[in-house]
Amino acid sequence: MGIVIAVMCHKGGAGKTTTVNSLAGYYAQSGYKTLIIDADEQASIKTLFSMRLSNADGGLASILIDKLMPETMIQKTPYENIDVILSGGRKMKEFESKAFQDQSCLTRMSTLCNGLRSRYDIILIDTAPAIGAISVNVVSFADYVLLVSEPDLLGAMGARSTEQFITKEVGKDLNLKIPKILGVVFTRFDQRRAADNNAIDEMDTYASKGHLGGGKVFEPIRQDAKIRTAQARRKTIFQYAPKSNAGVDYANLGQDLLEEIKITPKGKPSGLASLLEANP
Ligand SMILES: Nc1ncnc2c1ncn2[C@@H]1O[C@H](COP(=O)(O)OP(=O)(O)OP(=O)(O)O)[C@@H](O)[C@H]1O
Numbered sequence: 001m002g003i004v005i006a007v008m009c010h011k012g013g014a015g016k017t018t019t020v021n022s023l024a025g026y027y028a029q030s031g032y033k034t035l036i037i038d039a040d041e042q043a044s045i046k047t048l049f050s051m052r053l054s055n056a057d058g059g060l061a062s063i064l065i066d067k068l069m070p071e072t073m074i075q076k077t078p079y080e081n082i083d084v085i086l087s088g089g090r091k092m093k094e095f096e097s098k099a100f101q102d103q104s105c106l107t108r109m110s111t112l113c114n115g116l117r118s119r120y121d122i123i124l125i126d127t128a129p130a131i132g133a134i135s136v137n138v139v140s141f142a143d144y145v146l147l148v149s150e151p152d153l154l155g156a157m158g159a160r161s162t163e164q165f166i167t168k169e170v171g172k173d174l175n176l177k178i179p180k181i182l183g184v185v186f187t188r189f190d191q192r193r194a195a196d197n198n199a200i201d202e203m204d205t206y207a208s209k210g211h212l213g214g215g216k217v218f219e220p221i222r223q224d225a226k227i228r229t230a231q232a233r234r235k236t237i238f239q240y241a242p243k244s245n246a247g248v249d250y251a252n253l254g255q256d257l258l259e260e261i262k263i264t265p266k267g268k269p270s271g272l273a274s275l276l277e278a279n280p
């Protein structure tokens with residue numbers, strides 16, 4: 001069975017979409033069948049893969065609102081091993097108001113999308129810089145969360161408040177199943193900047209006290225102009241410049257995440273574990 005990793009941070013521009021896109025590129029080229037679900041009405045994944053919704057009513061919005069089967073919403077990207085379910089854009093807002101009146105909407109994603117696990121090794125969810133019914137759905141569906149942050153004070157606060165949202169608001173207040181928080185990765189890191197190093201040190205201290213839901217601080221992703229050029233060319237960093245700083249860093253992150261997931265006490269994801277054994 002495939003595993004579901006949500007990439008989250010309520011702060012805008014933290015690097016969520018870039019991280020989802022880059023990890024998908026890494027896992028796909030490593031041979032894992034990868035699905036990206038875009039849960040953000042900004043629909044950035046559509047832009048990055050230069051795609052259009054194949055069905056006017058398509059995307060995650062239609063799964064959530066009209067209960068359409070997720071399998072019918074899968075679209076192929078130009079890249080081997082990467083499929084996507086696009087977001088449905090502004091229609092996502094309709095779901096937010098619907099869910100406000102009907103609490104059963106809060107777990108609709110896990111109810112409807114669970115079957116996708118048998119088709120993919122890894123499902124990555126790109127999320128919006130906002131809290132709402134869609135974020136609750138994402139959290140209750142995902143097995144793991146990776147928090148993404150810029151290496152500064154406000155970025156770190158954004159990651160911490162997302163962690164609180166998961167553990168307190170979804171876990172305790174709504175009493176829903178929550179994913180394991182794998183930790184935080186800082187993006188656009190520049191080691192010459194003292195503020196960047198401070199942000200990482202502070203987060204390390206926070207994590208070592210067990211505050212990050214047991215998660216850790218991953219090695220940061222360096223600032224790299226090649227990320228933007230790759231995106232402008234509608235490629236992941238692995239198709240455009242795999243040996244660039246960001247390419248190397250995202251490959252390390254992809255590997256680290258797999259190692260974390262393998263040792264999780266929640267149980268090994270068997271499909272993935274056997275793949276890992278076959279391709280160490
Ligand atoms: N390592 C990096 N080096 C240079 N630029 C980067 C890097 N990571 C991300 N960026 C750039 O930073 C900007 C914001 O990144 P991204 O869109 O991934 O953030 P986001 O968290 O998804 O934003 P939103 O909250 O709006 O969804 C983009 O222009 C992206 O190209």
Ligand SMILES: [Mg+2]
Binds near residue numbers: 017018040044126
């Ligand atoms: Mg984004």
